[in-house]
Amino acid sequence: MIRYLGVTLDKRMTYGPHITELVKRLRNRIRELKPLLCKYSPLSISTKRLLYLSFVRPIWQYASGLYGSASDSQLERIQVQQNRVLRLITDAPWYVRNSIIHKDLDVPEVKEVVHQTYRQLYASIKNHANPVFSDFVQRLPVPRANRRLKRRHHADQRPEEQQ
Template identity: 35%
Template structure:
């Protein structure tokens, strides 16, 4: 790793790119302790147990707990701010579109990249946020089941929606004009105790296709 860091300045100068070493961090995705202090251009690179890269919070265990905490907090904050809209007398289709645009988009940000790594408990936490929003939108009583609300509003579960996003993502990458993206994040054989792979979301969805919202069929 240090040898690669030593070679990096030449490449950066060639392509006129700058690096803020103060914001650069290193993470070791295992239980091993870092073997040495890495340096870039004479400055130490800090070792961290969790880093944020392109809005995704990655922890060293790759359980994505910080990421789930982040999106759940973001979605809960958006739901709180939009509460007057979600419980208003606006048409149901309008309130659903508000939820899809401002809450679900935060809940599933970059989800095809990290959702497969989430445990069942973390996935339930994400689904709970959607359940709460849908119950506000339709004004459901405590005795109405969540699956009934999803069916009547034609809203897929969070997992179904993420699988749909992953399917579209890999289809565009595999069939697009950019050859270097073909076969990105391939599905390799792994031991049962190994970490899940992103493309496994497509395997899980092969038996049942996700229900995609069709706002034209939603009654007020």
């Protein structure tokens, strides 16, 4: 594993170690802000929301354009932490859906933000004035169905496996 500019990269580019580190940092930040975000805090809900947007969200949003291709299960780990802090802010009972809390606080879900940032990064590279960047996007392989465990088709074999 390599850590470069705050992003932990593994050789398979699964972003699992990076998201594990993000979850640790998110939990620590939520723990630090808990006295300000809990129901006993004199702050209004809008102020608590601003605290979340200012101090917690930038932790997971940094480099989200890179790990936008991470699996849904990895992004769900970040979403769980966002749900925790939004429930802490609103003091919502267990039977209130997370989607209702997101809509009431006007906070998009993690998956939406990450995919939007990923699309913006892709578009900026594609429309870049430098021909190296625009050529790079055109050379990206066409995505195939994910058949990592069952290689039944000729196209699914790695180059070293082909004869």
